Amino acid sequence: MGFGTISRSILVMGISLVIVVILWAWIGHIGPSFSAGTLTRQQAALRQHYGLPFRPVITNPTVLQTPPSLRNVSGNSANAANADNSTKAAVNNSTKAAAGTTSTGGTAVSIVPGASTLAAKAFSPNPVNVKVQNSITWTNKDNVAHTVTSGTGYSDPNKGKEFDSGLSSLLTPGKSFSHTFKTTGEIPYFCQIHPTMVGKVIVP
Numbered sequence: 001m002g003f004g005t006i007s008r009s010i011l012v013m014g015i016s017l018v019i020v021v022i023l024w025a026w027i028g029h030i031g032p033s034f035s036a037g038t039l040t041r042q043q044a045a046l047r048q049h050y051g052l053p054f055r056p057v058i059t060n061p062t063v064l065q066t067p068p069s070l071r072n073v074s075g076n077s078a079n080a081a082n083a084d085n086s087t088k089a090a091v092n093n094s095t096k097a098a099a100g101t102t103s104t105g106g107t108a109v110s111i112v113p114g115a116s117t118l119a120a121k122a123f124s125p126n127p128v129n130v131k132v133q134n135s136i137t138w139t140n141k142d143n144v145a146h147t148v149t150s151g152t153g154y155s156d157p158n159k160g161k162e163f164d165s166g167l168s169s170l171l172t173p174g175k176s177f178s179h180t181f182k183t184t185g186e187i188p189y190f191c192q193i194h195p196t197m198v199g200k201v202i203v204p
Ligand SMILES: [Cu+2]
Pocket: 115, 116, 145, 146, 147, 191, 192, 193, 194, 197
C-alpha cells in the first residue's frame, strides 16, 4: 500500500467529516424547532380551516404551573352547579362588566414588585379605604401574574363572591382590574396563585 492510497483514504474521511458538519449546521436545528414552532403554526392553520376559535398557546410559566382545574375556578363552579349557582355567576359577571365601565376616578392599588413573597405588603396601599359606589383599580407592577380575589383563601366558601380578577384572565404584568363596591363592609382578599398575598378593602 503506497502513500497515494493512504492520502486518498484521509481525503475521503476529511470530505465526509466536512459534509457531516455542513449538514449539521444546515438542518441540524429542525428537530427542536419543528416540535415547537411548526406544530403551533400547523395547529393555527387547522383551527382557522375548520372554523375553530383561536386558542393562545400558554407560555407563561406561572400559568403552566397552575393546575388546569384551577385556571378557571368561577367557570368550573358554574358548570358543575345547579341553576341557582349559574344565575349567581351571571349576576357576578354583569357586576364585573359594570365595574369595568367605571374605571375612571377610582382608588389605585398596586401589586408591588416581588409581591409573591411579601404577604400583607404585596398590595399597596393595604388596607385600602374606598367609599361606597366607588371603585378600586388594582394594577400589577410585578413581573409575574397574580389575581385579586375576595375572601380569606382557597377554603373560604365565599371566595370570589365580591370580586375576582380570575384565573382564566390572569393579571399579567402591567394589567389592571377594577371593581366598584356597592355595599359597606370589610372585604379581605388574596391572590389565588400565591395565597400568602393578602389584603383588605374597607368600605366605611
Ligand atoms: Cu400572586
